[in-house]
Amino acid sequence: MPMGERESFENLMLPLLDSLYRAARALTGSEHDARDLVQTAYVKALGSFRRFRPGTNEKAWMMRILRNTWIDQLRHRKVAGPVVPIEEALLAARDLVAEPVEARDFQQAMEQFSDAEVIAALGELPESQRMALYLSDVEGLSQDEVAEVLDIAVGTVKSRVSRARALLRERLTAYAQDMGFVGRLR
């Protein structure tokens, strides 16, 4: 690897470390796994850097490698899916059925959740929906870019994000009602 090439890679991609780490947390649900995943993904990305074309969205490019690396790691571990630690309260909330609440009440309730609770609730969503919502909302990728990262059609991105948002709302609402953050409509 010529020195200049690695320097170019580092200059372009290392500023994305925070984003990749957060995405890795969203994917894996664990700090340890996220750190391991990020390191492996960077090494893989360096190996593929010659195929990186100027003008490509580097964040989307790295996110795609990160996700593919995670899929590879799951295969290596011979497990069916990520093990996501979830707080006990949210585990209990999973079985609750959310009753309708006013939009305003829901927005207020969201402010009462801790960051960890919000992240854990997102972690309960199916991976395909979780990452579509994460990449769209948190990373601010366009629907085209999310489609590229997840290797799906743009129309599928829209439906996944939409379903993920509805499911997350349901989970958070159930939890908020259980905790008494919001009342019921009836």
Added chain:
Amino acid sequence: MTHLSNEQIEQVLQMPEMAPEHLQSCPLCQGRLAEAEAMRSRLRRAFGALQPDDLLAEQVRAGLRRHQPRWWHRIARGSVVRVAAMLVLGVVLLVAVPVAGPWLQPTTAHGAHAELVQIHQANLLPHMELHAGSSPEDVASYFKRELGLEPAMPQLGVGMALRGCCVAYFRDRPVGSYVVESDRGVISVIVLPDSVDSLEMSGTVNRGGRTYRTGTFARSHVAAVEANGYTYAAVGEVEAEWLIELLETALNVEPA
């Protein structure tokens, strides 16, 4: 009045300037949009609080410094140990010729590369138990004991680790396969007594005086080459070109 669909709400969230007229006069849809915006904002704040420590950046940099993505460049640079390893493998290949020659009988080819991909996929299954030899020598010994095969073994220390090997079945006969972990993912190398032509794969790549055959099935690629009495088929979810390079270098296949 037709309210916006959930997907339209997502569209507006991404491109507010494309908001339909309906939104301006519908409090219900305005509320739904506001709720989606609030959720997006809350998610951003929650994840924004997650910051990696400085150690992770150092670990990433260290990993990049250690990495040699074009692992065959190491061989090109050459070291006494590597050259010696190549010579040893060359001797192994020479010994293998008389042993495996009679095996090279053409057989029915239909769906051969699909069968190879299935072997690879079976290697990835959680319950697949591989003979986890700690070294190529262990694996070579296993192959000889179980199958009477003496194929070339992958060179380690060139960006690859040997995960293990196992006996598979191809065309209702036992064959050997070993699994390597590379920086491009998991690759199965299946050692066959069949001729490469009998696999009837459509792609052809000539490289270094040899003819590699390539095929694709179920998102996996296969590259196969005949060398000194065996056909080596590399299978993985990476492009065939890379598999050919792996066969060329990792197996140190000498031109016929």
